Amino acid sequence: xxxxxxATPLIGKAVRAASRLxxxxxxxxxxxxxxxxxxxxxxxxxxxxxxxxxxxxxxxGKTTTTRMVASMLESxxxxxxxxxxxxxxxxxxxxxxxxxxxLSGKLxxxxxVLELDEAYAVHFVRQVRPDYCLLLNVxxxxxxxxxEIDNTARLLSKAAEATTGTVVLNREDPRIARLxxxxxxxxxxxxxxxxxxxxxxxxxxxxxxxxTTVDAESQDSLENGGNTVDSADxxxxxxxxxxxxxSVGDHRASFVIDGETYETTVKxxxxxxxxxxxxxxxxxxxxxxxxQAMFLxxxxxLAEASASDTADTPDANGKSGTDGASDQPDQxxxxxxxxxxxxSPRMIAFAHATTQAMIDAAGEVTPAFGRGEVITVxxxxxxxLLVKNPMGFRLSLASFKxxxxxxxxxxxxxxxxxxxxxxLWDVDFTSLRGTGVKAxxxxxxxxxxxxxxYDQVPVExxxxxxxxxxxxxxxxxxxxxxxxxxxxxxxxxxxxxLAKIADVADAGVGK
Amino acid sequence: MGQVIDIVSLxxxxxxxxxxxxxxxxxxxxxxxxxxxxxxxxYNQGCEWPEHVDMILGGGGQDTGQKKIIDDFFQxxxxxxxxxxxxxxxxxICGLYQLFGEYFETVDGSRxxxxxxxxxxxVGRETRMIGNLTEHSGDFGGIIGYENHSGQTFLRDGVQPLxxxxxxxxxxxxxDHTEGARVNNVIGTYMHGSLLxxxxxxxxxxxxxxxxxxxxxFDPAAAGQTDEQRAELRRIDAIADRARRVAMSRxx
Numbered sequence: 171x172x173x174x175x176x177a178t179p180l181i182g183k184a185v186r187a188a189s190r191l192x193x194x195x196x197x198x199x200x201x202x203x204x205x206x207x208x209x210x211x212x213x214x215x216x217x218x219x220x221x222x223x224x225x226x227x228x229x230x231g232k233t234t235t236t237r238m239v240a241s242m243l244e245s246x247x248x249x250x251x252x253x254x255x256x257x258x259x260x261x262x263x264x265x266x267x268x269x270x271x272x273l274s275g276k277l278x279x280x281x282x283v284l285e286l287d288e289a290y291a292v293h294f295v296r297q298v299r300p301d302y303c304l305l306l307n308v309x310x311x312x313x314x315x316x317x318e319i320d321n322t323a324r325l326l327s328k329a330a331e332a333t334t335g336t337v338v339l340n341r342e343d344p345r346i347a348r349l350x351x352x353x354x355x356x357x358x359x360x361x362x363x364x365x366x367x368x369x370x371x372x373x374x375x376x377x378x379x380x381x382t383t384v385d386a387e388s389q390d391s392l393e394n395g396g397n398t399v400d401s402a403d404x405x406x407x408x409x410x411x412x413x414x415x416x417s418v419g420d421h422r423a424s425f426v427i428d429g430e431t432y433e434t435t436v437k438x439x440x441x442x443x444x445x446x447x448x449x450x451x452x453x454x455x456x457x458x459x460x461x462q463a464m465f466l467x468x469x470x471x472l473a474e475a476s477a478s479d480t481a482d483t484p485d486a487n488g489k490s491g492t493d494g495a496s497d498q499p500d501q502x503x504x505x506x507x508x509x510x511x512x513x514s515p516r517m518i519a520f521a522h523a524t525t526q527a528m529i530d531a532a533g534e535v536t537p538a539f540g541r542g543e544v545i546t547v548x549x550x551x552x553x554x555l556l557v558k559n560p561m562g563f564r565l566s567l568a569s570f571k572x573x574x575x576x577x578x579x580x581x582x583x584x585x586x587x588x589x590x591x592x593x594l595w596d597v598d599f600t601s602l603r604g605t606g607v608k609a610x611x612x613x614x615x616x617x618x619x620x621x622x623x624y625d626q627v628p629v630e631x632x633x634x635x636x637x638x639x640x641x642x643x644x645x646x647x648x649x650x651x652x653x654x655x656x657x658x659x660x661x662x663x664x665x666x667x668l669a670k671i672a673d674v675a676d677a678g679v680g681k
Numbered sequence: 682m683g684q685v686i687d688i689v690s691l692x693x694x695x696x697x698x699x700x701x702x703x704x705x706x707x708x709x710x711x712x713x714x715x716x717x718x719x720x721x722x723x724y725n726q727g728c729e730w731p732e733h734v735d736m737i738l739g740g741g742g743q744d745t746g747q748k749k750i751i752d753d754f755f756q757x758x759x760x761x762x763x764x765x766x767x768x769x770x771x772x773x774i775c776g777l778y779q780l781f782g783e784y785f786e787t788v789d790g791s792r793x794x795x796x797x798x799x800x801x802x803x804v805g806r807e808t809r810m811i812g813n814l815t816e817h818s819g820d821f822g823g824i825i826g827y828e829n830h831s832g833q834t835f836l837r838d839g840v841q842p843l844x845x846x847x848x849x850x851x852x853x854x855x856x857d858h859t860e861g862a863r864v865n866n867v868i869g870t871y872m873h874g875s876l877l878x879x880x881x882x883x884x885x886x887x888x889x890x891x892x893x894x895x896x897x898x899f900d901p902a903a904a905g906q907t908d909e910q911r912a913e914l915r916r917i918d919a920i921a922d923r924a925r926r927v928a929m930s931r932x933x
Contacts, residue, residue: 310698318698318743560700583931589813590827591928592873595703613931616924620878623917624706632920634927 178208179271201264212264213298215271220464220517221248221281221457223298227291227329228306228346229322230562231446234438234537235306236285238450242531243281243457246523247516251279259290260297280516281457288325295332301460303333304453306446308345309561310593319345327352333359336456338449341365341409342374364452365411366445367426370418373441373568412455415441415448423533425451427525434533440569442562447532454528461521468513469521472504545665547644547672552652556661558588560596566655567597572605575651578643579622580612580636580660587657591617599625606630608646611639612660636660637667644668683904685718686891687731691739691777692750694725699829701740701774703875707884708738714914716906717892726753730760734769735891737761741775741830741873751793754780758796765798770866770890772883774876778861778869779803779832788831799862799869800837801853807831812933814851814872816844816860821882825928826872828852828860834871836862843870866890879925881918 204211216223226236240252253266263284271277286294288308294300308323323345330337330349337353340346341363350361366374414426423444424433438444505515537543545552555570557563583589591614599622606628610618619632633639644652656664668674690697690705705721712719722731726749742750761781765771773781782801785793795802809831816824824844833854836842843861846852852860853871861870868883870876877884892899901911 320743320745589931589933590699590829590873592700592703592827592875595700595706595875595878614924614927616920616927617879620917620920620924621703623920624703624710624878626710632923 175208175210175214176275178204178211179268179273179275201261201268204264204268205261209297212260212267215267215275215277216282216298218277219251219279219281220512220514221461222301222335224281224283224302224304224453224457225291225294225300225329225333226283226285226304226306226453227288227326228304228340229288229309229559230565231306231442231449232285232287234443235304235446235450236283238447238532238535239304239453240283241535242450242454242528243283243520245531245534246454246458246527247519248280249278249516251277251282253284259287260293263294280514280520286329288322291329292325295329299332299334300329301333301335302338302453302456303329303336304338304449305330305340305346305349306449307340307343307561309559310596323349335460336360336362336453338362338364338412338452338456340449341411342371347409360456362412362452362456363409364413364445364448365409365415366448367414367416370415370441370445373565374445411452413448413452415445418444423447425529427451427455430525432525432529434529436533437536439537440566442565442569443537447535450535451528451532454531455525458521458523458528461517465513465517465521468508469518472507543675545668545672545674547652547668548648550644550647550649550652552644552654552668552672554661554664555653555655557655557657560593563593563597563655567599567601570653572602572653575605575653576608576643576647577602577605578609578611578640578652578654579607579618580610580640580654580656580664581614581618582612582657582660582663583614584659587659594618594621597621599627602627609633609639609643611636612657636663640664640667641671644671683716683718684892684896685720686712686735686888686895687720687722687733688712688891689722689724689731689734689737691724691737691773692726692742692746692754693723693740695746695749696742696776697740698743698746699741699775699827699873700875701738701873704738704740704772704774704877704884707875707877707881708736708888711881711884711914712888714906714910714917715888715892715901716904716910717901726750730757734764735895736887737764737769737771739771739773739777741777747776747780747793751780754796755794761796762798765865765867768866768890768894770887770894771868772876772887773867773869774873775830775871778871779834781867781869782834782862783837785832798867799864800840801834801862801869802837803832803834805832810851810855810871812851813928813931814846814860814933815929816846816852816872818844821880821886823925823929824860824870824872824876824883825879825925826870826874826876828871829873830871834862840864843868874928879921879928881921 224239226232236252240250243250251270253263305326308319310319327349331352339349339361342365353359353361416424416426416431418441421436423436424431425448436444508515543554555566557566583591594617603626607622609631610629611633613634615632615634619629622629654664665674688708693702709719709721779785780795781798782795782803783797784795785803786805788805788807811829814826814828818824835854836859841863842859843863846858846860849855852858889899
């Protein structure tokens with residue numbers, strides 16, 4: 171530990187306050203200062219957490235899933251530290267930690283749930299070995315940043331390798347499922363899978379089997395049966411999944427856990443969001459299993475110790491324990507004893523959470539920024555759908571049916587979106603042929619229009635003026651639901667435009 | 682419908698990264714709008730080679746994809762070489778462009794043989810050449826695309842590039858300001874985008890050549906092109922033109 175590390179929270183907070191004044195938002199800058207003056211700050215601060223660190227990474231669904239894991243753990247009673255959307259890099263985590271720690275460097279939380287971009291996950295695990303690692307998928311995304319998809323899988327394997335507790339993997343993604351090989355199982359690290367019922371697998375073709383418009387339409391002339399699924403890549407059934415998404419309905423989902431089927435209503439929409447819920451459930455279950463192993467022995471010892479003390483003391487209701495006093499020790503006294511032992515009563519409560527309680531918690535999660543978020547404008551529900559890569563776009567198109575809705579697509583090519591437009595050609599847009607697309611906008615509106623033209627999807631309006639086009643689109647046809655597909659920076663601009671005329675929640679992503 | 686034109690999409694399962702399937706889509710749609718009947722054959726390793734081939738389109742792939750196709754590719758090498766020598770129009774992007782050359786030497790020094798249709802060799806480098814790119818060519822005017830490769834390709838003396846680039850650090854090798862290659866009617870290039878939708882001049886060159894080889898002349902009117910189809914092509918090209926202008930104005 172550096173000699174000056176006691177001052178880190180103070181310095182960091184001061185820099186953070188100053189940079190907020192200067193930029194009007196917390197940036198990564200304070201993180202940069204702290205990384206320089208106190209490189210151990212991150213690992214030292216996170217090491218205090220009794221339940222450790224959950225790392226979430228993968229191409230699609232990081233933000234939604236991180237939000238799910240965090241909010242499920244919170245509704246099960248834990249104090250959770252999580253990094254806000256858009257700061258999914260190491261320095262961003264340091265910056266948000268600075269906001270949370272006390273001046274003495276204490277972090278008031280039981281567990282951290284952190285979303286990290288694939289490349290930053292590698293950086294992060296060099297400093298902090300996560301207790302849990304949830305790896306969602308590897309897909310073609312921002313190849314200009316990471317090179318190739320196999321390279322992305324290699325990045326994620328570093329995270330799996332560094333994990334000390336449980337690695338939770340997507341059984342249906344061959345590149346992810348394969349990472350079980352690098353997990354340190356000989357050191358007691360556990361591997362768990364989340365999976366899909368066979369009936370739902372059609373929604374999630376493997377990225378390698380991506381059927382494009384050409385494939386889909388030239389089946390008749392495909393004399394050679396070109397695109398068959400590699401059976402070796404689909405040996406998924408051999409692996410038992412801890413949590414399986416079984417079925418999906420209108421705001422309903424069912425999961426199979428330990429051979430039992432649990433049904434719940436859900437606030438999230440779209441089969442891919444609900445598959446993320448299965449992933450989140452698997453992680454929460456892994457954390458709970460550890461909490462049970464770690465903390466329930468304390469409770470038993472406590473129960474035995476307090477059995478004699480409390481037997482003759484009436485409880486809060488003035489009744490003495492009738493079912494055997496050991497079941498109901500005086501909560502305040504018990505908590506005091508637990509605290510002395512360094513065990514928060516929150517842990518005990520969490521360790522007792524039932525599977526049904528977890529499922530209910532999953533049902534309460536609301537969509538994250540741009541993942542099926544609905545904004546009401548002029549009485550019409552406007553659904554904002556973030557699209558970042560071909561598979562995500564295809565899943566969104568499959569999940570949100572265009573019939574009865576007006577559709578708009580906004581494509582930008584800023585650094586955060588990815589500069590390369592090639593990905594649009596890996597998405598099959600023919601499902602929009604029937605309804606057509608009302609408006610296309612964004613910097614690359616004409617690239618998108620050209621793409622739709624080649625899929626013979628009728629387009630009404632094309633304009634690179636995003637604000638004006640969004641306004642005209644949402645105000646047309648009052649009462650008709652609307653879908654706006656946006657890339658990342660197009661989403662920020664669309665939300666900002668809508669915020670002028672409607673109630674838009676703060677996404678916490680800055681500008 | 683008019684005359685059938687047979688197009689082979691080469692290894693679409695393993696060599697179609699970065700949206701290169703957009704090229705197949707573009708050829709298919711434009712051929713139909715010119716009044717011809719496109720027939721796309723998805724040729725993957727182990728498949729039967731189609732009886733008739735008028736055009737071949739190939740894309741880029743991952744290292745793992747290249748490994749999967751390489752044995753089959755070598756088995757088809759003589760066939761591909763003779764078709765290229767016969768003047769069959771072909772478009773090979775990125776990974777297959779490299780494999781159509783003489784060899785690829787990886788960063789660690791190991792050597793992967795190509796099939797030598799194009800007099801060029803490629804050397805793997807640590808730095809990736811990546812970004813929007815506009816190149817200049819006499820036959821096709823400005824060519825708009827997006828390059829993304831770590832292999833640097835050097836053309837043998839006398840091999841014609843597809844086009845020239847202005848900036849160092851772009852194109853075939855970052856040094857000699859060439860991009861791509863042309864041998865007979867074979868075009869090799871690093872340009873994704875997809876290439877053909879925003880470069881209809883290249884698409885039409887491939888189409889015209891394919892049709893002329895099969896029919897003797899390229900004559901859409903005789904093939905039965907309707908006024909609506911002609912208008913549709915004009916509309917598509919107007920959109921492509923807007924997309925090209927935006928693409929040229931964007932940062933690398």
